[in-house]
Amino acid sequence: MLYIFDMGNVIIDIDFKRVLGVWSNLSGTPLAVLTERFSMGEAFKQHERGEISDEEFAQRTCDELGIALSFEQFSAGWQSVFVALRPDTIAVMQSLREQGHRVVVLSNTNNLHLDHWPTHYPEVAQSADTVYLSQEMGVRKPEADIFHRVLEKEGFTADQAVFFDDIAENIAAAEVLGIKGVVVKDHKTIPEFFS
Template sequence: MLYIFDLGNVIVDIDFKRVLGVWSNLSGTPLAVLSDRFTMGEVFQQHERGEISDEDFAGKLCDEMGIALSFEQFATGWQAVFVALRPEVIDIMQRLRNEGHRVVVLSNTNRLHCNYWPQHYPEVAAAA
């Protein structure tokens, strides 16, 4: 049997408020202001679909929010979305694999996050 697990808020808890908190600290812009300005609008969707580069995404999103961040600062905030691994889900995934089932991770994530999570959560790849 095939079991498909989503990454965000299934295997790993995520929280976009953490992203905004880092950007607020780095830019000096109040968190409430960034919360009002941040949307998962067209620029976000273009990036999710792979239509724009990570650097273009960072620049355009910063422009939309009215903040000036380097790409590295932007990426640091963007990676802060990951809160913690859910060990109970990893246990389930491993148990299913040990029983001979096929276990995969399917997620609507983006390149920046795809480059990040395997390094910081190797347990996920090991369980899938």
Template sequence: MLYIFDMGNVLIDIDFKRVLGVWSNLSGAPLAHLIERFTLGEVFQKHERGEISDQQFAEQLCHEMGIALSFEQFSAGWQSIFIGVRPEAIAIMKTLREQGHRVVVLSNTNRLHLEHWPVHYPEIEQNADALYLSQDLGMRKPDPAIFKYVLEKEGFTPQEAVFFDDVAENVNAASALGIQAILVTDSQTLPRHFSGDQIT
């Protein structure tokens, strides 16, 4: 079987409010103001597809939020999104690989984060057979093409794949292709799914 894991809030806990808190402190803008203006819109999606540079992303997002930050300040806030890895998820990945399954990560991410999480959370890459990252592929979930790409590269049919993600839109897109897709709602979703004899 092919097991496909999203990263944020599946393998590692993240929280965008931490990002906005740092930016609020550095810019002097009220946190409520940033929460109101911050969106995961077109600029965010372009960055995750690798279509704009990190500097362009920072400039455009700061413009949208009406704040002035240096690139270094922006980056410091952006990296504060990460809370910590979920050890129970890493243990499941390790077990699946030991049992001969193929385990990969499929994540909507960006170059700025790529400079951070592999260094601070190396166990993700260590327990995956491959990493499929949106900014490298020029496409992002829930685009069906990204799921088809992973299946083709890995040599599995949709029926031979299981996908875990914390975004319902992504889960629905994978499910529409025939992939068994599970919505991750908390840190216990994976342990519950693989409880008992389900890891086979």
């Protein structure tokens, strides 16, 4: 079997409120204002596909939020999204590999985060056979092409794959293609699925 794991809130806990909190402190803009203005809009999606640079993404996001931050300040906030590794998920991934299954990570991510998580959470890459990243593939979930490409590269059919993601829209997109999807609601979802 092919087991496909999302990264954020599946393998690593993430929290966008932390990002906005750092930007609020650095810009002097109230957190409530930034929370209201922040959206995962077109610039966000383009950045995750690798279509725009980190600097352009930072500038466009600051413009949308109405704040002035240096690139370094923006980056400091952006990296604070990561909270902690989920050891139970890592243990499941390692166990699946030991049983002879193929285990991959499929993440909507961006170049800026590549400066952070591989260093701080090396267990992610160590527990997977391959890591597929949206900005390297030029396509992002829930676009069907990203799933087709992973299946093709791995040599599995859709009915031989199970996909874990915390976003229902991504799961629905995978299920349309015939991949079994599991919405990850909390730390217990994955261990309970395999128990």
